[in-house]
Amino acid sequence: MALAADRYSLVADVGGTNTRVALAEGRTVLPATIRRYPNQPFVDRGEGLEAVLAAYVDELDGVDCEGAAVAIAGPVRDGAGELTNLSWRMDRETLARVTRAERAVVLNDLQAQGHALDDLAPGSVKAVQSGRASAPGAARLVIGAGTGFNAAPVFDTAGGRIVPPSEAGHVSLPLRGEEDFRLARYLESEVPIADGFASVEEVLSGRGLEHVYLWLGTEAGDPVPRSAKAIMACLADGSDPRAEATARVYVRMLGNVAGNLALTLLPYGGIYFIGGVVRAMRPWLEPFGFAAAFADKGRFGEFLTQFPVSVIEDDYAALTGCASFLDTQRGR
Incomplete structure (x- = not known):
């Protein structure tokens, strides 16, 4: 593939499991150039992200890019x-x-996801709660639930779009009853990666699903683990009641956390969920009570019904966001 020098931008979305890389022309990601690299083989060879990007550049015959933007699942x-x-x-x-x-x-x-909101693929935004229409330029919020968990507000200003970074997945898990306290105590004492701290990410992520499933099994005297993928498969085919119980805990906690973030940031322009876990969970958000958990804020419950809530099903939205950000910075 012969590609002109200094014409394209390289954009990459680096998660805990996979890295997606593509070329973009202006704000448009070129579908034929998208590649997905599992991270583990590079880890096994003692290599890092630089090696992934170098492999991509080599695969495209040493393309010389004009711009480059990488979105990583971690603090910047x-x-x-x-x-x-x-x-x-x-x-x-x-x-x-x-x-x-x-x-x-x-x-x-999550910053990249915020910059993608106005350039998403048609039909990729699926409504969860209709909410109420807002004035143009109202604040929005993106919430990511996949390998990890995070959130970021999106502000459109006269000087351009601002998407402040955060590490919202590592705040304390909100606790609303005895069941939640038992879950928190389990995370603190039995989950090594939690390091004695029950954070939001240890429930609202892929491994979080696995933690909740094993906790429910431990409480039932049957501590058999399942992978997040297996839990979702069992939920879909109805073969394991514990998978459904796990999903109900997940959906309730997701609603609780999202409601807290909504009250903190007042995103009248809408809340947008992204990430593989929440995409897989979307069919169960309504039947498992997401809206009730989201609005479970006492006298502010009715207030929360005004926020539109959606799930973004474009797996390459972060690539689009990287391209959009680079395009807005051109000439600055």
Whole structure:
């Protein structure tokens, strides 16, 4: 594939499990250039994100990019970031070198999702709660639930779009009853990765599903683990009541956390869920009581019904967000 130099941007979405890479022309991601790389083989060879990006550039015959943007699932500061659930790091200088790009930027993955909101693929946004229409430019919120969990507000201002980063998955799990306290105590004492702290991510992520499933089994005297993929498969075919019980805990907690974030940030323009776990869970959000849990805020329950809530089913939205961000920064 012969590609002109300094015409395209390289965009990448780096999660804890997979890295997606593509070329973009302006704000448009080129579908034929999208590649998906499982991270584990690179980890097994002692390699990091730089090796993934180099492999992509080589696969496209050494394409010389004009711009490059990488969205990573972890905190970013001063142009450098490190994945929360994988010991990979990336900074602007390394990104520019490996892609030969004149412009390079490292974003948090939820920041990229926020920059994608106006450029999503048609039909990729599925409503969960209709809410009430808002004025143009109202604040919005993206919430990601996949390998990890995070959230970021989206503000459109006269000077451009601002998507502040956060690490919302690592705040304390909200507890509303005895069952929640038992779950928190289990996470604190029995889950090594939790390190004695019951955070939101230890429930509202892929491994969080596995934690909840094993906790329910432990309480029932049958501590048999299942993978998140197996839990969702059993939920779909109805073969395991514990999978349904796990999903009900997940949906209730998701509604509780999202309601807290809505009251904190007042995203009248809408709340957008992204990520593989919440996409898989979408058919069960309504029957398992997401709306009730979201509005379970006492006298502010009715207030919360005004926020539109949706699920984004475009798996490449973060790539679009990287392209959109680079395009808005052109010439600055």
